[in-house]
Amino acid sequence: MGEFRMPSLGADMERGKVIEWLVKPGDYVHRGDILAAVDTEKTVMEVESFEEGVVAEYLVDLGVTVPVGTPIARITGTPADVVAAGPPAAGAPSRPTPPPAPAPTAPPTPAAERVAPVPAPKPAEAPEPSAPLTPPIRHLAHQFGVDVDRLHGTGKHGAITRADVEAAAAQRAAPSAVPGHGPEGRVRSSPRARRLAAELGVDLASVSGTGPGGAVTEADLRREAAARGPAPEVGAASVGVESVQAEAVAAAPATRAPVESRPGGTATSEAAERVAGLRRAIGSLMARSKREIPHYYLSTTIDLSSAVAWMQQANADRPISSRLVPAALLLAASARAAKDVPGLNGFFVDGVFQQSTAVHLGVAVALRGGGLVAPAIHDADTLTSDELMARLRDLVARARGGRLQRAEMADPTITVTNLGELGAEAVFGVIYPPQVALVGFGRVVERPWAQDGMLGVRPVVTATLSADHRASDGLRGGRFLARVDELLQKPEDL
Amino acid sequence: MNEQDARAAVLAAIGEVAPDVETEGLDGAARLRQDLELDSLDFLRLLEVVAESTGVNTPEDDYAGLTTVQSLVDYVAAYG
Numbered sequence: 407m408g409e410f411r412m413p414s415l416g417a418d419m420e421r422g423k424v425i426e427w428l429v430k431p432g433d434y435v436h437r438g439d440i441l442a443a444v445d446t447e448k449t450v451m452e453v454e455s456f457e458e459g460v461v462a463e464y465l466v467d468l469g470v471t472v473p474v475g476t477p478i479a480r481i482t483g484t485p486a487d488v489v490a491a492g493p494p495a496a497g498a499p500s501r502p503t504p505p506p507a508p509a510p511t512a513p514p515t516p517a518a519e520r521v522a523p524v525p526a527p528k529p530a531e532a533p534e535p536s537a538p539l540t541p542p543i544r545h546l547a548h549q550f551g552v553d554v555d556r557l558h559g560t561g562k563h564g565a566i567t568r569a570d571v572e573a574a575a576a577q578r579a580a581p582s583a584v585p586g587h588g589p590e591g592r593v594r595s596s597p598r599a600r601r602l603a604a605e606l607g608v609d610l611a612s613v614s615g616t617g618p619g620g621a622v623t624e625a626d627l628r629r630e631a632a633a634r635g636p637a638p639e640v641g642a643a644s645v646g647v648e649s650v651q652a653e654a655v656a657a658a659p660a661t662r663a664p665v666e667s668r669p670g671g672t673a674t675s676e677a678a679e680r681v682a683g684l685r686r687a688i689g690s691l692m693a694r695s696k697r698e699i700p701h702y703y704l705s706t707t708i709d710l711s712s713a714v715a716w717m718q719q720a721n722a723d724r725p726i727s728s729r730l731v732p733a734a735l736l737l738a739a740s741a742r743a744a745k746d747v748p749g750l751n752g753f754f755v756d757g758v759f760q761q762s763t764a765v766h767l768g769v770a771v772a773l774r775g776g777g778l779v780a781p782a783i784h785d786a787d788t789l790t791s792d793e794l795m796a797r798l799r800d801l802v803a804r805a806r807g808g809r810l811q812r813a814e815m816a817d818p819t820i821t822v823t824n825l826g827e828l829g830a831e832a833v834f835g836v837i838y839p840p841q842v843a844l845v846g847f848g849r850v851v852e853r854p855w856a857q858d859g860m861l862g863v864r865p866v867v868t869a870t871l872s873a874d875h876r877a878s879d880g881l882r883g884g885r886f887l888a889r890v891d892e893l894l895q896k897p898e899d900l
Numbered sequence: 901m902n903e904q905d906a907r908a909a910v911l912a913a914i915g916e917v918a919p920d921v922e923t924e925g926l927d928g929a930a931r932l933r934q935d936l937e938l939d940s941l942d943f944l945r946l947l948e949v950v951a952e953s954t955g956v957n958t959p960e961d962d963y964a965g966l967t968t969v970q971s972l973v974d975y976v977a978a979y980g
Contacts, residue, residue, distance in 0.1 A: 718960055718961075721960045722959065722960065725951075726944060726947045726948045726951050726957065727948050729944060729960065731940045731944060732940075733940065733941075772939070774918065774920055774937065775920060798941070799941055799945075802941050826939045826940055827933060827939070827940055828933050828934060828939075
């Protein structure tokens with residue numbers, strides 16, 4: 407029971423703003439349930455509840471930047487508390503939303519999320535006053551002005567579910583519904599599908615859903631978008647809440663020659679502001695790193711012929727969707743080496759290095775439009791290269807789409823930066839405090855390579871290590887890079 | 901597949917993988933990596949989306965030849 411505060415989503419985060427609520431007052435939340443999407447200056451992240459209870463009210467408005475630690479929602483311990491307290495909508499001055507039904511009780515939603523009548527359950531012919539009903543659902547019904555006695559429950563043993571109440575509210579509200587608002591008439595869809603709809607410029611209401619309960623799925627959206635030809639530019643969705651998430655990607659660098667500058671001054675300036683904010687955040691963290699961490703740097707060149715040959719062989723039999731890229735092998739080797747060689751994986755806090763037993767591998771992801779974030783792949787040392795590849799694709803897509811989770815940003819124990827195919831040959835990175843090491847990989851290049859008295863041409867990569875002298879020294883660091891090399895010679899074991 | 905359909909499929913895929921790229925009137929000579937800033941994961945995703953819409957499955961050995969928008973359009977037109 408208590409206040410949910412703006413969490414710190416990384417060492418450098420000082421403030422944040424809620425850009426989307428993923429729960430409504432009256433919702434029962436468990437520990438770990440996602441409550442809201444929070445925009446830090448670096449990215450958008452989903453934050454989870456630290457406690458169990460019922461969401462009583464929002465304490466901040468959408469889009470308002472508040473310092474870390476500011477209460478953003480009130481969560482009460484039991485459903486009974488909420489009911490006893492009366493509808494939280496009434497008389498709570500800080501509440502950002504208008505009063506109950508049929509007016510919307512949810513925050514303004516993206517334009518793409520148009521109102522469409524949800525197929526309502528059959529009209530209630532026989533009232534079932536004894537239908538099982540949980541307090542949160544009763545509360546929700548009260549908020550929407552729905553008479554539960556007239557509802558036909560579709561849940562277990564005829565229980566009235568949230569969907570029943572929402573459908574009834576939708577039915578009532580549909581004729582006068584305001585587009586773009588509220589849970590009434592809400593098209594069933596996941597936040598992910600709603601974002602995709604915005605990206606594709608597809609009106610959710612125009613799509614017939616094939617998912618559970620008629621929910622609009624990603625496949626539905628792609629089909630709809632494909633049927634309509636090339637998607638309109640993302641700017642079409644850049645109104646309201648959703649635009650914040652699109653900003654990072656919308657910030658096309660002016661140097662991109664074949665691309666004309668995009669119309670829509672507002673989106674562009676917001677994007678520029680976002681990139682500037684991200685740059686400030688990176689700058690302040692890196693300045694702290696250089697001020698506090700006595701870095702040392704090592705470099706070694708690794709023969710990748712075994713790894714590349716093995717990967718090509720593996721990829722030959724696979725569909726595109728499950729093919730590997732060299733980065734997956736480099737990450738797998740780094741994670742295992744971080745586990746094997748002490749002194750590099752963990753945090754330096756309060757003057758002491760604390761080795762972490764788990765390897766949460768931070769992966770530096772460049773955002774289209776500028777800046778980077780380095781979220782973690784958890785327990786990366788225990789994953790196969792295939793699993794790592796899947797996680798990498800997911801992580802990069804979410805980082806660029808603006809949907810990372812709090813834990814991913816907060817707890818990498820060591821970070822890898824991989825410059826990829828167009829990068830330089832070597833990168834000597836700056837450590838992310840409180841971590842103590844950063845591993846860098848340059849571009850994979852073909853080079854003459856001497857071995858056993860013979861000269862040949864092989865694909866090689868320069869691996870580097872930036873490490874904290876308070877936690878390790880060059881001998882340790884050298885062992886780490888040697889271990890990475892060793893692991894990459896047996897790619898089939900990764 | 902004719903070139904027009906191939907081009908439409910490729911542009912739609914680019915629009916999905918890199919939403920910030922204005923695909924309308926995109927120059928065929930634009931390089932996928934350098935100009936459109938697609939990294940290896942983006943490139944893989946691009947081929948995946950193209951495969952979904954056209955059925956053209958690109959073996960890894962052919963990656964090297966696919967450097968520009970036009971080269972991908974030609975490839976899809978040839979194999980689709």
